[in-house]
Amino acid sequence: MPNLRIPGPTPVPSEVAQAGTAEMINHRGPEFAVLLERITDRAKRVYQTDDFLAVLSASGTGGMEAAVSNHISPGDHVLVVTVGVFGERFTQLVQAYGGEPTELSFEYGTAADANRVDKALAADPDIRAVLFTHNETSTGVANVQLKEIAEAAHGRDKLIIVDAISSLSSLPVPVDEYDLDVVVSGSQKGWMVPPGIAFVSVSDRAWEAAERCTTPRFYFDLKRAKESQETGQTPWTPAVSVLFQLDHALDMMFEEGLEQIYDRHRRLARRVRDGVRALGLDLFAAEGVESDTVTAIKVPEGIEARALLSTAREQFDTVFAGGQRTLNGKIFRFGHLGYVTDEHVDDGLKALESTLKQLGRG
Ligand SMILES: Cc1ncc(COP(=O)(O)O)c(C=O)c1O
Numbered sequence: 443m444p445n446l447r448i449p450g451p452t453p454v455p456s457e458v459a460q461a462g463t464a465e466m467i468n469h470r471g472p473e474f475a476v477l478l479e480r481i482t483d484r485a486k487r488v489y490q491t492d493d494f495l496a497v498l499s500a501s502g503t504g505g506m507e508a509a510v511s512n513h514i515s516p517g518d519h520v521l522v523v524t525v526g527v528f529g530e531r532f533t534q535l536v537q538a539y540g541g542e543p544t545e546l547s548f549e550y551g552t553a554a555d556a557n558r559v560d561k562a563l564a565a566d567p568d569i570r571a572v573l574f575t576h577n578e579t580s581t582g583v584a585n586v587q588l589k590e591i592a593e594a595a596h597g598r599d600k601l602i603i604v605d606a607i608s609s610l611s612s613l614p615v616p617v618d619e620y621d622l623d624v625v626v627s628g629s630q631k632g633w634m635v636p637p638g639i640a641f642v643s644v645s646d647r648a649w650e651a652a653e654r655c656t657t658p659r660f661y662f663d664l665k666r667a668k669e670s671q672e673t674g675q676t677p678w679t680p681a682v683s684v685l686f687q688l689d690h691a692l693d694m695m696f697e698e699g700l701e702q703i704y705d706r707h708r709r710l711a712r713r714v715r716d717g718v719r720a721l722g723l724d725l726f727a728a729e730g731v732e733s734d735t736v737t738a739i740k741v742p743e744g745i746e747a748r749a750l751l752s753t754a755r756e757q758f759d760t761v762f763a764g765g766q767r768t769l770n771g772k773i774f775r776f777g778h779l780g781y782v783t784d785e786h787v788d789d790g791l792k793a794l795e796s797t798l799k800q801l802g803r804g
Pocket of ligand 1: 450496502503504528575577578579580606607608628637
């Protein structure tokens with residue numbers, strides 16, 4: 443088994459993989475209702491929320507699409523706060539549904555600043571919502587001012603929609619405490635489950651916006667999802683096997699304890715950053731805003747990113763992720779979220795060291 447050190451899909455514990463081989467059940471029957479309730483109750487604890495939590499069969503982008511199509515109407519002005527590729531995906535989604543996004547972009551490698559968000563909101567009183575990526579997987583940046591940005595949005599009576607796909611479940615995202623309206627996560631990240639399930643929480647404020655929202659929607663209609671989930675079902679045939687796996691992964695998460703999971707992620711992230719610096723490499727994220735789930739590393743001079751990735755994969759059995767779009771060739775990414783141990787991290791660092799040596803550096 444290669445050491446899969448990409449920021450999702452993440453490695454799946456063997457018991458979780460095994461849980462996916464269970465016999466199929468009737469998704470309209472009583473066993474499924476019990477399974478769905480057990481999953482949503484615990485996933486809501488991970489979300490730290492009493493809000494409704496939709497369990498959708500989709501990738502994370504499906505969850506983002508649900509967040510946009512249920513709350514943003516054609517012509518609505520919204521503010522998209524971007525620090526990387528995934529923030530820009532929100533802009534594309536809003537445009538696809540006829541909304542009018544204003545992008546407030548921060549330089550790649552840096553985090554968003556709540557004061558500038560507030561200024562941008564002041565500049566256009568018609569803005570209805572702020573869309574925001576909590577943990578920007580493409581740059582390895584944590585938007586550490588999540589709470590302040592939520593406060594800026596609510597201070598001006600805007601909805602706050604958060605992509606927490608690569609943070610929630612690995613790092614604390616206290617949805618109710620921060621009063622976040624719509625929060626998206628995805629099974630293939632910290633949840634230790636294969637891709638296939640997206641979660642979307644919906645606050646009372648967001649339901650009011652959904653009632654007013656004129657955007658056509660069907661598969662991702664959150665009202666339908668809520669009505670179905672209240673009867674122990676999902677509106678459409680769900681990814682039953684992935685839900686079996688999620689059920690098992692949640693057992694493991696609560697056995698470990700959420701605080702322990704957060705501590706483990708913080709500790710291992712530090713271990714990765716220290717190890718990478720010790721190899722003489724530079725981190726891409728600015729100091730103080732480095733993500734605790736994925737580390738973006740500058741490709742050292744004289745080495746080609748493609749050669750680095752292929753050498754690590756072919757000779758040292760370790761899979762790192764490349765840079766996306768304009769960061770392609772400039773950075774590579776070391777994932778450390780979900781089912782990750784000291785040994786995984788140390789093996790990853792050793793593979794990186796051997797790769798650099800092989801390529802004539804170090
Ligand atoms: C922060 C963030 N947003 C959105 C996505 C998109 O999720 P998916 O690829 O599951 O559609 C990802 C996953 O790579 C992500 O890390």
